[in-house]
Amino acid sequence: xxxxxxxxxxxxxxxxxxxxxxxxxxxxxxxxxxxxxxxxxxxxxxxxxxxxxxxxxxxxxxxxxxxxxxxxxxxxxxxxxxxxxxxxxxxxxxxxxxxxxxxxxxxxxxx
Amino acid sequence: xxxxxxxxxxxxxxxxxxxxxxxxxxxxxxxxxxxxxxxxxxxxxxxxxxxxxxxxxxxxxxxxxxxxxxxxxxxxxxxxxxxxxxxxxxxxxxxxxxxxxxxxxxxxxxxxxxxxxxxxxxxxxxxxxxxxxxxxxxxxxxxxxxxxxxxxx
Numbered sequence: 001x002x003x004x005x006x007x008x009x010x011x012x013x014x015x016x017x018x019x020x021x022x023x024x025x026x027x028x029x030x031x032x033x034x035x036x037x038x039x040x041x042x043x044x045x046x047x048x049x050x051x052x053x054x055x056x057x058x059x060x061x062x063x064x065x066x067x068x069x070x071x072x073x074x075x076x077x078x079x080x081x082x083x084x085x086x087x088x089x090x091x092x093x094x095x096x097x098x099x100x101x102x103x104x105x106x107x108x109x110x111x
Numbered sequence: 112x113x114x115x116x117x118x119x120x121x122x123x124x125x126x127x128x129x130x131x132x133x134x135x136x137x138x139x140x141x142x143x144x145x146x147x148x149x150x151x152x153x154x155x156x157x158x159x160x161x162x163x164x165x166x167x168x169x170x171x172x173x174x175x176x177x178x179x180x181x182x183x184x185x186x187x188x189x190x191x192x193x194x195x196x197x198x199x200x201x202x203x204x205x206x207x208x209x210x211x212x213x214x215x216x217x218x219x220x221x222x223x224x225x226x227x228x229x230x231x232x233x234x235x236x237x238x239x240x241x242x243x244x245x246x247x248x249x250x251x252x253x254x255x256x257x258x259x260x261x262x263x264x
Contacts, residue, residue, distance in 0.1 A: 057138035
């Protein structure tokens with residue numbers, strides 16, 4: 001599944017300008033960056049409520065396919081600007097983290 | 112990699128200053144080291160392991176120390192990164208090496224750090240890890256040996 005397949009679901013909204021053709025291999029949900037560093041992998045889609053610029057550092061180093069902010073978390077302009085520079089898709093959803101994981105999993109099976 | 116493309120093999124040494132609590136620039140050493148390693152034709156997996164180790168150690172200096180420096184050395188035998196900070200030191204290295212144990216500040220936790228996974232992650236990815244600490248500072252050296260499968264095929 002690619003990021004643009006995820007965006008066909010109205011509960012997922014792209015909030016920056018970036019390449020949405022990136023492949024999603026797996027989903028990883030976490031709000032602690034060292035856990036993400038230790039256990040996540042390339043082309044994972046990170047689902048988090050951590051609206052912090054360091055999320056982008058980890059996303060860039062590990063080459064995630066994108067970052068989903070669950071619970072309709074507000075994302076500030078500095079994060080959006082940095083994500084545009086790093087070409088990392090940022091997506092917002094009203095879903096909880098657990099709901100978002102399940103939804104991405106279901107969408108992944110049909111795409 | 113194309114057989115016609117020559118790998119960069121010249122030794123590389125670069126020093127970075129790491130400022131205390133400079134969360135905005137945390138990850139710079141890891142990011143620039145990753146780029147250098149990729150340019151040298153190392154495999155994605157090898158680069159990833161090193162990147163994780165460097166990032167975690169860099170974050171530790173940012174969130175736990177009074178500031179310090181990192182020295183990255185790349186040669187044909189190994190990649191070695193040394194972190195030296197100016198204190199206050201790790202009270203118990205045994206505790207610090209335990210997964211989930213953390214002394215991170217509220218500031219660090221608000222920024223997504225403090226899972227207590229930093230040093231365990233570093234140990235897991237590196238070939239050698241040497242850690243010494245006193246009130247005057249902490250020295251951490253991590254080394255990754257270049258092996259037959261360290262280069263991209």
